[in-house]
Amino acid sequence: MNFPILSSLILLPSIGALFLFFTRSKSENKITVKYVALFTSLVNFFLSIYLWFLFDPTTSAFQFVEDRVWIEGLINYKVGIDGISILFIILTTFITPLCIISVNNSITKRLNEFLIAILVMETFMIGVFCSLDLVVFYLFFEAGLIPMFLIIGIWGGARRVYSAFKFFLFTLLGSVLMLVAIISIYWITGTTDVVQLYELGIDTKYQNLLWLAFFSSFAVKTPMWPVHTWLPDAHVEAPTAGSVLLAAILLKMAGYGFIRFSLGLFPSASEVFTPLIYTLSVIAIIFTSLIALMQEDMKKLIAYSSVAHMGFVTLGIFTNQQQGIEGSIIQMISHGLVSAALFLCVGVVYDRMHSRLIATYGGIITIIPKYAILFMVFTLAALGLPGTSGFVGEFLILMAAFKDNFLVAVLASLGVIIGAAYMLWLYKRVIFGKLINSELKKMIDLNKSEAFTLTCLAIPTLYFGFYPEPLINIIEVSISDLIDTYNFSVASKQ
């Protein structure tokens, strides 16, 4: 166990990006540039698969831990993974190559820089899920703003400047309080090492404020109602690959943060604030689902559905039950696959018709049947049909919620129905119906790379829908341990 596999995972994309930086982007070597990026991200993907094989799911201790002194006596560069984080790492390394494949048609200018931004982004995202030190976590968490800001701002749509600024300032504003909290934790306990903090625990009297400070950051990033407004804007204006990264991985950072830090470090505060989370989650589920019903822009609709889905995630996390947290993680993984695929689907038709409005389309089932089939798989997965990964997550979350609070569970279930309504209605309006717009007849069905990316996403969606056991096996022990610690510390405080 001497090979620093996690650091390699973190660094490799950046090395690839550095390599691209010194490659002058001329029109003829556009393909080369893309292959370099793709190669880097694929190596990273296989490395993470290798990590999965090495991973021991029978223990909740952190594995592959690397601990180096970074700032003497202050911060250690400490990374390591447990059952909770490994899935997110694999999700990241899985989605990134697909993003890179998908840039084929959509990105025409400055491809080189775009790929650099994506690879740098991958570094930061993996870093977030690996870091076992609060400062290191914060560093990666915040650093991701820079490439994402550029991705939205340079390659985005018409209102890209507004969206990029909104994204950046919202998330930065949320995060600065977390920095205060992290430094405070350092002065209260003398360390920012997560493993040590788990053992030491934080005095109950500080927990509420610290929890709120972390919450302000994660709530914006999740995003929870009412601070979700940046997300639809960012999604709509970002290029397809940007939306995919944003929906599939960036939003998961906050969910991961809730499990790792809010529950892990501040159990008694989490207990106190559970009603708040329940309320906000239920509002998010119902309210944003209703908003999604009214959307005319496909990307915006999916963005609002993301908010609703993340509402389920936060609800599940704070049920503090095995099923709830397992459900949340599976929901996040599933949402990572499904929302990525849905954004890619929107990207496919957008590349052809240059419109994201639902009204533009209709009746294209006969023109592009392959697309219609794959789109349907993901639509059904998004509304949580049994047999898709979306079902497993929502089912587990609702089961845990019913045990904990009947009213919340009933209201959340209502959200499932509205969710089905807007997804099916979207599908109906885009795919079925009469072919009115004659322009649509010129549409070409999926090309090889598009079909490949979407199939890649469809397989795990269906596989884990029928057989979620591999996922649950990995996360089970870590979560039950987390819950034991949680219950123990809550009980000991009372």
Place this chain on the structure above:
Amino acid sequence: MNNIELIFPEIFISLSIMFLLILGVFKKDSSKIIHNISLLILLITAVITFNETLSISPTTLFNESIIIDYLSSFMKIITLLAAFVVLLISSNYLRTFKIFKIEYPILILSSVLGMMIMISSNDLIVFYMGLELQSLALYVLATFNRDQLKSSEAGLKYFVLSALSSGLLLYGCSLIYGFTGSTNFNVISTQFNANEYAITFGIVFILVGLAFKISAVPFHMWAPDVYEGSPTSVTLFFTMVPKIAALTVFIRFLYVPFLNLIDQWQMILVFLSIASMLFGAIAAIGQKNLKRLIAYSSISHIGYALAGLATGSNDGIQSSVIYMTIYIIMNLGFFSCLLMMRRNNIYYEQIEDLSGLSKNHPLLSISLLIILFSLAGIPPLAGFFAKFYIFKSVIEQSMYFLAIVGLLSTVVAAFYYLRIIKIMYFDEEKDSYDKDHNLWLKLSLTVSTILILMYFIFPSELIDVVSKINII
């Protein structure tokens, strides 16, 4: 006279100034050679300071009126190096405006001499002497492009307001002298009567004078006009070097004689700090001129440095010094970019002139991007660590309000840095700028960018160096 070798750097620099003056008078067309010799002198002085005084234990000279310790040596080296780089990268700019004259390097040298005296001062009179020496040189530097109305206006404005603040400062000194019977910091610290209000008045007056020199709000009014009007290379000098000296005096004055009166001055510093951070961040939003913008940004940055000083702890001092060091590197990078915005011998300094820079000058714009994100304090760049250390020391003293206001103002400040990035990257391109830049200019930009970008790999080095500063 013992230990006279400890002020050898000051002696060397003053002799050199005299020599250069004579050389300039008697040798025709000597501006180039004087420029080069001055560079050499700054470098040699920095090396002497490094070798002679950096590692010695605190020593006082001339009846305790001069102190040589790690803080003073470190700050002197930074001052000298910053002045060195300023001189190094300003030659092309000066030539363009036909102000490449012998006086320029000599004035810079004399202001540096004044600052070195300030940094080493352990006595109100010595401190005032150094302050006036550097200020007089700076007035002339501000008006150096004397054919331009704005430059003369800048110099005059700076002179009038600076003279006023010097007056206040001097009045404060006289109050303190009157009520303690000494101008020496060490003596004052044993002599003063904490219940005497006149002492507090004296401290306030001196703080006002110093706050003026570092352009902390509400004594900042001169800064935007002077920064805008002065030649860009002088602005670069203004934004960094005098602030190092003034900040050192801040540290020395507050922490040596008046540490026991921390209740009195802490509030003032917290106010100055919060006002500077917030005002600098908010006022910069509306600016169109890059130099004015950087003036407000430097006001905001000085607010963070003051936040470190307000803590009253050694950690706070160290974090302020780290902050200033990193700030100087970022500023050097920023101004190197500004000095590269030249087309057909005209320098551009409006924000709009950066429009679409990324298409014609990808390397220049990526450097500026890194510098701006670092100024905004986004990790993993150096600017984040600078702020991190400040807030660490602030929170250590449980000054949560200061920390939260400071962090919120970074969000406001992020907006205008992002606006520049937006103009560079998102907007349509204009004509490209000249690409035949001075080698040193390119080098200074590259080095500062790499330092900012790579700081996170070796963050301990700077801390190790600074952690030897021990005032309390």
